[in-house]
Amino acid sequence: MTDPIRRRTGGRSARVREAVLAAALDTLAADGFDQLSIGAVAARAGVHETSIYRRWKTRDRLVFDALLEHSEQNLPVPDTGSLRADLIEFNRSLMAIVDSPLGTALGRVMAGGEDDPEFARARAEFWRTRLEAGRVMFDRAVDRGELAAAPDAWLVLETLTAPVHFRKLLTREPFDDDYAERIVDLVLNGLSATPGPSSPE
Template sequence: MDGRANPESDGAAGGPEPRRRTGGRSARVRESVLAAALALVAERGFEGLRIAEVAVRAGVAETTVYRRWPTPTALISDAVTELAAQGNPAPDTGDLCGDLRRVAEQITALLAGPGIARLVGATLSMAGDAEVDAARRRFWDTRFASNAPVVERAITRGELPGGTVPREVLETLAAPLYFRLLVGGEQPDGAFISRCVDDAVTLHGGRVGR
């Protein structure tokens, strides 16, 4: 034995274990910062977003935020992209109308979150900014793609004609919900959601079950 430490046995001998980069802290920091950014925009709009205050709310150094998101626009773009994946599992009730109703309820629940309607509205008003516009497109693409299996399964079951485009069905369902929430400022009730589901099915050649 030459007395040199074997790096693979340090942990077993009570010495320091090799440093592992798991990304755990990085993920937590990202989650905290994006949550703080969303909360600020919800309270004050995009014009009220300040990197310094985001850092304070997230409990991280301001330089940590600037390293990942050099501008408020970059931060809000990432936050919108993150928002798209929230509360959006594709339902599978075995019935097209049942699935579409669940999707409609997901949309309604998402936009009912504190300040979320204001955030989505802010991205629309900032469509001239390439970074925000790209985030807005990612938001819609992610939402529609994740629920496309609802329509694909309905085609397989014969509830919709072959060749039906999933995104078109989902757009027909979602458009009146977003309009009522973002433009009308009203929360859709059960009757309104049912009407949206019926319209989406019938307009794309399906039959509404009773």
């Protein structure tokens, strides 16, 4: 036999999962969360609804899994060798996500009004998972001697990312080229290192 052996990469289950998660994100971007249904996702992915229900059980669990997958692929935790560079790269990636059409839809889902209990739990789990992933940036900084002790990672990440979401969802201002750097430097240095207005004599 001279033909090379063809090896399966991932298998059918992995391909179905990938297709369904991509279809969920596409449907979310096109129709919004309120109009997203298992049937619409199944039709877009080319699978049976029962395949989705069997794996994800509910629409909210499907959306959570799609959000987490998208976040892991498009908002990786940097490892540049310095805390400042890590945080700048992290915020730049976040800005790229929220500035995209899909990111806009995802932001509206996350910032939506009323939550049913299932989606509230899924959203809390999403942020807990992202926090645990981001915490390593501070742990590495401690190991390198950049920080004396690990800070409150949740508070630092909230402070870093809140201005990005504020501009996107509230003021609608465009992101400046150095916006990520200015946010990171403000957080790392604090207001004490920022020159204030001169006092009148």
